[in-house]
Amino acid sequence: MTDLFITIAETEAGQQACFAVRQEVFVEEQNVPAELEYDEQDTTATHILARDAHTNAALATARLLHYKPGIVKIGRVCVLASARDRGVGAAIMEFAWDEAMRRGYTEAQLGAQVTVLGFYEKLGYESFGEEFLDAGILHRMMRKSRPA
Numbered sequence: 001m002t003d004l005f006i007t008i009a010e011t012e013a014g015q016q017a018c019f020a021v022r023q024e025v026f027v028e029e030q031n032v033p034a035e036l037e038y039d040e041q042d043t044t045a046t047h048i049l050a051r052d053a054h055t056n057a058a059l060a061t062a063r064l065l066h067y068k069p070g071i072v073k074i075g076r077v078c079v080l081a082s083a084r085d086r087g088v089g090a091a092i093m094e095f096a097w098d099e100a101m102r103r104g105y106t107e108a109q110l111g112a113q114v115t116v117l118g119f120y121e122k123l124g125y126e127s128f129g130e131e132f133l134d135a136g137i138l139h140r141m142m143r144k145s146r147p148a
């Protein structure tokens with residue numbers, strides 16, 4: 001999507017915009033309890049924010065967390081309902097992957113809601129492990145590795 005500006009949310013205002021997107025998608029739309037949505041990892045995570053290049057409105061977010069040596073965990077990926085099916089999710093995931101590789105990681109993992117496994121598969125992620133519940137929603141772990 002060319003009308004998109006994606007960046008690391010380094011300011012308090014940028015991070016609050018990320019949290020507002022998460023609030024709308026996870027807490028309000030998907031009924032995830034707020035106490036489960038926001039956690040201590042938010043203080044150490046790298047937050048990514050996608051904005052509409054024309055209006056500057058926040059549209060999507062994701063976060064990166066150091067998981068294990070060489071492995072980053074991408075989480076809290078969400079796109080506002082009004083911005084879905086426009087390539088915003090794929091664009092923020094590409095940005096997250098590129099940022100992880102730029103930081104020296106060789107693999108990215110994420111816990112995907114099973115209803116969107118196909119979205120991540122199109123981006124090169126592969127499922128592994130058993131399905132599990134997270135905030136009452138069925139998930140499955142996925143991973144993507146840097147080509148050798």
